[in-house]
Amino acid sequence: MLTVVKQGWSTFKSIFTGMGITIRHFFGPSVTLQYPDEKMELPENSRAKLYVNIDDCIGCFLCARACPVNCIDIETAPATADVDLGKTSTGNPKRFWLTRFDIDMAKCMYCDLCVHPCPTNCIYMVPDYEYSEFDRSNLIYSFSNLVPEQVADVKEKAEAEAEEKKRQREEMQKAKAEAARKKKEMEAKKEEERSEKDGKEKGRAPSKPENDGGE
Amino acid sequence: MIELISDTGERREMTINMGPQHPSTHGVLRLELVLDGEIIKKVKPHIGYLHRCFEKYAEEVGDYAKVIPYTDRMDYVSAMNQEHGYVLALERMLELELPERVEHIRVIVAEMQRIASHLLGIGAFGLDLGAFSPFLYLFTEREKILDIFEKISGARLLYNYMAVGGLMRDVHPEFKTDVAEFVKTFRPKIKELDDLLSYNRIFIKRTANVGVLPVEVALNYAASGPVLRGSGMKWDLRRNDPYSIYDRFEFDIPVGEGEMGTLGDCWDRYIVRVREMEQSLRIIEQALDSMPDEGDVMQAIPKRIRMKEGEVYVRTESPRGELGYFIASNNSASPHRVKARAPSFVHLCLLPAISKGSLIADMVAIVGSIDIVLGEVDR
Amino acid sequence: MTTLLNIPLVIHLALPLTIILVYALVAIWGERKVAGFIQDRLGPMRVGGWHGWAQSIADLLKLIQKEDIIPANSSRFLFKFAPFMMFAASYAAFAVIPFSSGYIGSNINIGVFYLLAVTSVLTLSIIMAAWASNNKWSLLGGMRSAAQMVSYEIPTIATVLTVIVVSGSLNLMTVTEMQSGNDILGFLPNWFIFQNPFLIVAFVIFFISILAESHRVPFDLPESESELVAGYQTEYSGMRWAMFMLAEYADMLLLSLLGAVLFFGGWNSPFGDFMSGPLWGFFWFMLKGLLLVFVMMWIRWTLPRYRVDQLMHICWSILIPLSFINLILVALWELIF
Secondary structure (H helix, E strand, C coil): CHHHHHHHHHHHHHHHHHHHHHHHHHHCCCCCCCHHHCCCCCCCCCEEEEEEEEEHHCCHHHHHHHHCCCCEEEEEEECCCCCCCECCCCCCECCEEEEEEECCCCCCCCCCCCCCCCCCCCEEEEEECCCCCCHHHHHHHEEECHHHHHHHHHHHHHHHHHHHHHHHHHHHHHHHHHHHHHHHHHHHHHHHHHHHHHHHCCCCCCCCCCCCCCC | CCCCCCCEEEEEEEEEEECCCCCCCCCEEEEEEEEEEEEEEEEEEEECCCCCCCCHHHCCCCCCCHHHHHHHHHCCHHHHEEEEEEEHHHHHHHHCCHHHHHHHHHHHHHHHHHHHHHHHHHHHHHHHHCCCCCHHHHHHHHHHHHHHHHHHHHCCCCCCCCEEEEEECCCCCHHHHHHEEEHHHHHHHHHHHHHHHHHHHHHHHHHCCCCCCCCCHHHHCCCCCCHHHCCCCCCHHHHHHCCCCCCCCCCCCCCCCCCCCCCCCCHHHHHHHHHHHHHHHCCCHHHHHHCCCCCCCCCCCCCCCCCCCCEEEEEEEEECCCEEEEEEEECCCCCCCEEEEEEHHHHHHHHHHHCCCCCCHHHHHHHHHHHCCHHHHHH | CCCCCCCCHHHHHHHHHHHHHHHHHHHHHHHHHHHHHHHHCCCCCCCCCCCHCCHHHHHHHHHHHCCCCCCCCCHHHHHHHHHHHHHHHHHHHHHHHHHEEEECCCCCCHHHHHHHHHHHHHHHHHHHHHHHHHHHHHHHHHHHHHHHHCCCCCHHHHHHHHHHHHHHCCHHHHHHCCCCCCCEEEEECHHHHHCCHHHHHHHHHHHHHHHHHHHHHHCCHHHHCCCCHHHCCCCCHHHHHHHHHHHHHHHHHHHHHHHHHHHHHCCCCCCCCCCCCCHHHHHHHHHHHHHHHHHHHHHCCCCCCCCHHHHHHHHHHHHHHHHHHHHHHHHHHHHHC
């Protein structure tokens, strides 16, 4: 009987202690923010959205390779000899047009792994978190600053130059091969002459070297 | 009409599905209960609703560092501890020497994460038993920890903060004062929690003598962490197998004593978590005192992780228990095999053993008291 | 030939209904605000301007528009009928509540008896809903609630009896009128709770019992959301679910008002003749009832809930013996003084 009374008393006591705490909170201030009206200040280095400063990008693909979910899609075209793309703010020379630099924020998991390898610190996270979309494709952010015509132009130029270079290389190779052939012919002649001198028969001349390597 | 009650068996039993959309299964756990009235005859946990192929992914991803964000997502409530375990394993394999500052920051954030995780675990436990307000009071405190984490790492939940050989970023200059401020304001909140929930008679009635886990059973099932300590076993890897710099700090290991009922009941497991938070505060204070103010946290980070052939198993004390990472390397860019020993999975296996013969309401209390995170169970 | 429009009947029908509906809208909003404030939040803030006062109206509009889902294997008629029966039971009980000195729905001599009899239909409708849903969670919730309500009706009735012993009347209007005046210790109103020390004990028991009767924490087992999903309401949606909600809040108010009549002087002003009269009476009466409702909400957001066996234990081995002992003590006190 006494234990029942004691237990009942301690139950009531603990209930009233609890109610005392909750009523203190009832009159206490609220800790929440009324979101769309007031917004939380995010710290400077908050990881909420990826941003690329495309002027500083040198197209090295390190971020795309570091990404665990492959959400960074880069395509580059080498700059032609007549264009100087200048240097990044960190002093690295730029050698590539960035014809495509897409980040799919629907895939991104905000892990920060792409930020660290960047040699020019041009890809980083910004504290901007209000970018919901109704259509998933709107979450693909294109950072390339070239318009499609430019892209085509740049690609064409780069291709033309590549073609040109290839041609030059081929020519060079041809010339080299020609020179080698002539040299060999000369040698062969000499040999022939020598063999003729020796009164012996000579084998076939060396065949023409293949020149289509690199196609 | 669907047959509601089967006539088979000696007693008329009812099979009922608890989850995966049940409010108190902490995620997507599905429990198949066989009931006699409200008394549980049999429990069968079904898992796998959150399976994301962690181990296969780690072997295929092609880089040791790319696995770290994934470890965050295993136990998303204590991401820092998960990262800590994984990077410690890699560092042991690489035999890296870490700067003092890195070790101190790691210990501080790991202990803060332990507090944050326990706050959620305790709060959700109270919520399962119908006490709604303590849950939100504890969430307020957890938010403060997450705010500090956001300042240092940039993210609130999945940090990817620890890197092999260091940290991804240095802490902000006011880190020490922020943490000290938190420690100061948090102590009185534990007292408030005690008044509101821990020593509330209704709460004690609901948890004492419920889900009793004897220490032998716990050991047989390889339980660890608060679940094992709740059964009265003094076993804490921070003390018994010290990693990082835990051997330098003074702290107690709270164990269950059966104060309110039987040793190893839900209340013991609960109170162990509450008392562990106090001990974590002690560790944080000591670490703050001895933490060097200057130093580069990224100097030891290797450019490219190249493992030599070999195996390593490193176990750490995560808030839920022994978290082990087994990594086998065959000298390629990605691990040959990664195995995570997740404490939640082990504790979920305990469930049928300790819930037989209890009521449905007890089932909820037991699931809450072993504090599982399904991300870690299913991996 | 009587007119088709029977004015008094319309008033008697419409007045309590208006009070209940307005109260339910306010109470649901209030519950959320109380929860918010207790939990360091603000609760609804956007709908309607000031502190989101129109939130329940918006919710009601949403619920009306929702699809009326009836489970395929349910017992259709009972499933559809149960919520209305539940609300009807709560609503009918308001007939004998004296809202002010000038208004009571039906001034009958067996008021208390009628009220207790009608509210026991609630149990029936809950079991009906639970069984008709053909859902195991609903069934468990329904069985729990049947056991709980039947058990807790006994201490409720026993404590109501103690008041009847003091008042000697079952008519709630008479009971209220007996509590007029400020004579105790010269300033305290003549409310029953101050008249007799054992009636304080009776009130505590009564309050615990009505918490259980109206399924409030710590006795909200029939719909305990973390155990039984939503208990007997699991399969209900839209307007039918809203009817349950309405009936539940109406039940809360009904029992609180009953407590106000029996222990706190009903529509009597706490200051004697000051601020008295039919309209003030209505104000005081609702204030007392709503205060009790507030305490119920306050308890709800503080405590965890009991387990079903503990609930039964509290009722059968503590509250029932205590309430009967208390009844005898009250009777003795009345006999002696």
